[in-house]
Amino acid sequence: MTTRSDTYDRFADSAAAYDVELTRTTVESLPETIADVLEEPAVGAPLPWEGCSLPDAVTIDPTPAQLNAAVSGVTAASLAIADYGSLVLEATPGGSEPASLFVDTHVVVLREQDIVADMETAFEWFGDRFRETHGSAIIATGPSATADMGALVKGAHGPKAVHVVVLR
Amino acid sequence: MSSESRSAKAAKIRHLLETEGEAVATNTRGFNQGRYDSVAELEDYQGLKDQARAIKEDAIERLPELLDKLTETVEANGGTVYIAEDAADANEYVAEVCADAEADRVVKSKSMTSEEIEVNDHLHSRDVDVVETDLGEWVLQLADEAPSHIVAPAIHKSRQGIAELFDERFDPDDPPETAEELTMFAREKLGELIEGADVGMTGANFVTADTGTMALVTSEGNARKSVTVPDTHVAVAGVEKVVPTVEDLQPFVELIGRSGTGQDITSYISLFTPPIDSPTVDFDEPDTPITDGETDREFHLVLIDNGRLAMRDDPELKETLYCIRCSACSNTCANFQSVGGHAFGGETYSGGIATGWEAGIEGLDTAAEFNDLCTGCSRCVEACPVKIDIPWINTVVRNRINEGGDGGSFDFLVDGLTPDAEDDASPTLQKRVFGNFETLAKLGSATAPLSNWMAHSRPVGWLLERSLGVDHRREFPAFRRQTLVKWARNRDETPSAEPERRVVLYPDVYTNYMLVERGKAAVRTLEALGVDVEVPSVPGSGRPPLSQGMIDTARAKAEGVADALSPYLEQGYDIVVIEPSDLAMFTGDYERLLPSETHDPLAANSYELLEYVYGLLENGASTGALSVADGPETVAYHSHCQQRTMSLEAHTVAVLTECGYDVTTSDAECCGMAGSFGYKTQYYDLSMDVGENLAGQLRDAEADHILASGTSCTDQIGDLLASDPRHPIELLDPGR
Numbered sequence A: 001m002t003t004r005s006d007t008y009d010r011f012a013d014s015a016a017a018y019d020v021e022l023t024r025t026t027v028e029s030l031p032e033t034i035a036d037v038l039e040e041p042a043v044g045a046p047l048p049w050e051g052c053s054l055p056d057a058v059t060i061d062p063t064p065a066q067l068n069a070a071v072s073g074v075t076a077a078s079l080a081i082a083d084y085g086s087l088v089l090e091a092t093p094g095g096s097e098p099a100s101l102f103v104d105t106h107v108v109v110l111r112e113q114d115i116v117a118d119m120e121t122a123f124e125w126f127g128d129r130f131r132e133t134h135g136s137a138i139i140a141t142g143p144s145a146t147a148d149m150g151a152l153v154k155g156a157h158g159p160k161a162v163h164v165v166v167l168r
Numbered sequence B: 001m002s003s004e005s006r007s008a009k010a011a012k013i014r015h016l017l018e019t020e021g022e023a024v025a026t027n028t029r030g031f032n033q034g035r036y037d038s039v040a041e042l043e044d045y046q047g048l049k050d051q052a053r054a055i056k057e058d059a060i061e062r063l064p065e066l067l068d069k070l071t072e073t074v075e076a077n078g079g080t081v082y083i084a085e086d087a088a089d090a091n092e093y094v095a096e097v098c099a100d101a102e103a104d105r106v107v108k109s110k111s112m113t114s115e116e117i118e119v120n121d122h123l124h125s126r127d128v129d130v131v132e133t134d135l136g137e138w139v140l141q142l143a144d145e146a147p148s149h150i151v152a153p154a155i156h157k158s159r160q161g162i163a164e165l166f167d168e169r170f171d172p173d174d175p176p177e178t179a180e181e182l183t184m185f186a187r188e189k190l191g192e193l194i195e196g197a198d199v200g201m202t203g204a205n206f207v208t209a210d211t212g213t214m215a216l217v218t219s220e221g222n223a224r225k226s227v228t229v230p231d232t233h234v235a236v237a238g239v240e241k242v243v244p245t246v247e248d249l250q251p252f253v254e255l256i257g258r259s260g261t262g263q264d265i266t267s268y269i270s271l272f273t274p275p276i277d278s279p280t281v282d283f284d285e286p287d288t289p290i291t292d293g294e295t296d297r298e299f300h301l302v303l304i305d306n307g308r309l310a311m312r313d314d315p316e317l318k319e320t321l322y323c324i325r326c327s328a329c330s331n332t333c334a335n336f337q338s339v340g341g342h343a344f345g346g347e348t349y350s351g352g353i354a355t356g357w358e359a360g361i362e363g364l365d366t367a368a369e370f371n372d373l374c375t376g377c378s379r380c381v382e383a384c385p386v387k388i389d390i391p392w393i394n395t396v397v398r399n400r401i402n403e404g405g406d407g408g409s410f411d412f413l414v415d416g417l418t419p420d421a422e423d424d425a426s427p428t429l430q431k432r433v434f435g436n437f438e439t440l441a442k443l444g445s446a447t448a449p450l451s452n453w454m455a456h457s458r459p460v461g462w463l464l465e466r467s468l469g470v471d472h473r474r475e476f477p478a479f480r481r482q483t484l485v486k487w488a489r490n491r492d493e494t495p496s497a498e499p500e501r502r503v504v505l506y507p508d509v510y511t512n513y514m515l516v517e518r519g520k521a522a523v524r525t526l527e528a529l530g531v532d533v534e535v536p537s538v539p540g541s542g543r544p545p546l547s548q549g550m551i552d553t554a555r556a557k558a559e560g561v562a563d564a565l566s567p568y569l570e571q572g573y574d575i576v577v578i579e580p581s582d583l584a585m586f587t588g589d590y591e592r593l594l595p596s597e598t599h600d601p602l603a604a605n606s607y608e609l610l611e612y613v614y615g616l617l618e619n620g621a622s623t624g625a626l627s628v629a630d631g632p633e634t635v636a637y638h639s640h641c642q643q644r645t646m647s648l649e650a651h652t653v654a655v656l657t658e659c660g661y662d663v664t665t666s667d668a669e670c671c672g673m674a675g676s677f678g679y680k681t682q683y684y685d686l687s688m689d690v691g692e693n694l695a696g697q698l699r700d701a702e703a704d705h706i707l708a709s710g711t712s713c714t715d716q717i718g719d720l721l722a723s724d725p726r727h728p729i730e731l732l733d734p735g736r
Helices: A003-014 A030-037 A064-069 A096-101 A117-135 B001-021 B021-040 B043-062 B063-077 B087-100 B112-117 B119-125 B135-143 B159-170 B178-193 B222-227 B246-260 B308-312 B318-322 B334-339 B355-362 B364-368 B379-383 B390-403 B411-417 B429-435 B437-446 B449-455 B456-467 B484-490 B509-513 B515-529 B544-545 B552-572 B582-595 B596-606 B609-618 B641-645 B649-658 B681-699 B713-723 B728-732
Strands: A019-024 A042-044 A058-060 A074-075 A079-081 A086-090 A105-109 A137-141 A161-167 B080-084 B105-108 B129-132 B199-202 B207-208 B215-216 B232-238 B268-274 B298-304 B501-506 B531-536 B573-577 B607-609 B633-638 B661-665 B703-706
Touching: A003 A019, A030 A105, A030 A161, A064 B607, A079 A117, A086 A096, A086 A105, A086 A117, A096 A137, A096 B222, A105 B681, A117 A137, A117 B246, B001 B021, B001 B334, B001 B456, B001 B681, B021 B246, B021 B681, B043 B063, B043 B246, B043 B318, B063 B080, B063 B298, B080 B087, B087 B112, B087 B119, B087 B199, B087 B232, B087 B298, B105 B178, B105 B222, B112 B119, B112 B232, B112 B298, B119 B129, B129 B135, B129 B178, B135 B159, B135 B178, B178 B222, B178 B607, B199 B222, B207 B246, B207 B681, B215 B222, B215 B246, B215 B582, B222 B268, B246 B268, B308 B318, B308 B355, B318 B355, B334 B681, B355 B390, B364 B390, B379 B390, B379 B596, B379 B641, B390 B552, B429 B456, B429 B544, B437 B449, B437 B509, B449 B456, B484 B509, B484 B515, B501 B515, B501 B552, B509 B515, B515 B531, B515 B609, B515 B728, B544 B582, B552 B573, B552 B582, B552 B596, B573 B582, B573 B609, B582 B596, B582 B607, B582 B641, B596 B607, B607 B609, B609 B649, B609 B728, B633 B649, B633 B681, B649 B661, B649 B728, B681 B713, B703 B713, B703 B728
Parallel strands: A019 A161, A042 A058, A042 A074, A074 A105, A105 A161, B080 B298, B105 B129, B105 B199, B199 B232, B232 B298, B501 B531, B501 B573, B573 B607, B633 B661, B633 B703
Antiparallel strands: A079 A086, A086 A137, A137 B268, B207 B215, B215 B268
């Protein structure tokens, strides 16, 4: 039987292949952990879980100018896929998509219970979710990248680094 | 094709080999190796491919119904669907959307369909600025060049070439040089252009009918920005991109990156259900929070027919519509690796599957420009994640091109030599001669050695090059007066009373008339392993005419082979085949040429020679009867392309290893000769370039023996290394 801890380890291994860093924390220490991880100026979108808040250093509802100036962006992941080290980032009216895209470092908050084993399970979730919400999501694996300039470079149009804060 | 147009084609290929060949080769071979490594990690690669194939088959079957459903869904989501008949129709619609949005600038993410309709040119003519935001596409837009690869469009450009281009266009104070600097330079320039964009345009890799969700497979993040920033989103996609449900996306998401660039998954798989529920980013109001006020987004899905619905009704081209544009067939193709999509491509698409796309969308003339570059080596068949029989599509299109052709002015020269069944067809003379190779071989053998002296004489060489386009730098294989069939008939071996097994050794045209020694070695080896061997007279397999797109002639040959072998099959004989390309005919291509009751028993009971030896050894026969390594002996072995596609390379390696040889194999996908391909003047340079990749590996192996299983590979390696390799069976031959 696969336990939750196995799934976490597999996710951590897969994500490490893309140089994604992981920090584990609790709901209580979340704002502090995020504050430690991010670099200012920072923007973000509200976290969708009760009792989970962002540190003051994170500007929510940013202006375009603040988005452009931001170094870090903090947003939530709805799901993670252990096999691939992927994070599922839903677009929200609160601006999760731009806050995760216009920054150098994307800080992703993930609940450990939301890590699923494989792509098949993820797509069962997507099917149910999209038929209900008609929403959009990105399966993001590592930072943005390109090999168009003659060698692999991290940080093409999107973030150059990804840091995941995992809520136990 | 005249001798002048053959020279022009050769010159074009030579130019591309010199200017783009190196960059294309490095990149495609890297992607190809990445594919092998990445799919090997999947638990059930074949299962995923089967699933992907089934989804596409079903979706294309139900296409009209799915398009209705999708339209309904997108409209319910608040978007608009426009089904465009052709490129002009689509362009006009997109231009209207831009006019309504009062757009000055459109930012685009990479989309082959938008290349197909040439929407950029159309919008420019309406004074709309279109900016490609994919870094590779942007480089090409600046350089005013066409993509050379469907996934990595600027694959033919070197880092240095890009640096020079930026320098020339922007004259920066501190010119970027490294890949990192070039990327950051482009990111900054494009970032500014995206900020002021009025419309974002994307393609779509897949669109789901149940939710109206489109999947975009990307890595840079430019598609996300193009969709997120402006309030108007236009997506252009071929009608074939629709799949029934969100869940159907899963096998494709797992396969597309692995199959293409060898990545397990690309950085971003965007699953947009537009209009997306995310605030726009209005840089004209830099200090107003993006979440202030209502977000009012517009979405237009432009689905393009442009010949696709007709392809759906064409039983031979229909499979093309399953293509997910992953580029595996480009990367795995030895010819493509050498010359890239500027030669091996049409108006829009490139690589093996491009023949299907270009024939369906542009027409046969466009497909005819590059269709010959598919040699039918079949390496793309196992690479394709939706299991499209790409060589067959190329053969069918070649047949259609032949039918529309006009043979040329030298037809009288070869009337007796070309007894093909192409009644209504007029393939080029070059194709007809190569397609009727069996007749040539018979005549050459009957008149040997005179025929060999003739073939090597200068005037004959000149005539062959001038009239048929047979390159004078190629040496014709020598025909043998005593054929394998005659040799076998004249032997007075008494069949053993209780043979382990009885086989027919198929006397393929090459073994029978030219490489007779490998046939004799096969007979002696099989007999030493306790097998009764017969070598009856059987017609050629039809591989040469099939390669030239002469399907009727190939079918007639297939029927002849089946007639000759059926009595043996009924008596329980196994069929052993030396030439891998002929075995591929028996087990694969004949399925399309013969009724299944004729094809099935032949396919089920035919074996590659070393596969058969392997089976005998596994079932108790001893290597003691064979010639084995004398101390540490090394072998460099090049398996035949079609043999590898049939998963039969390992058997040869295993037998050689068991016989004490230390075996190194090449990873070259194809030798580059591919039947008659390398003999043709227009392709000689390309063939040699492809072959050099193999020759280098064989030289580096510094082995005691160089072995190859196919006749073409033998000829090619012989030309490259100036010494003919032997067939593996000749090393094992107890009579050597």
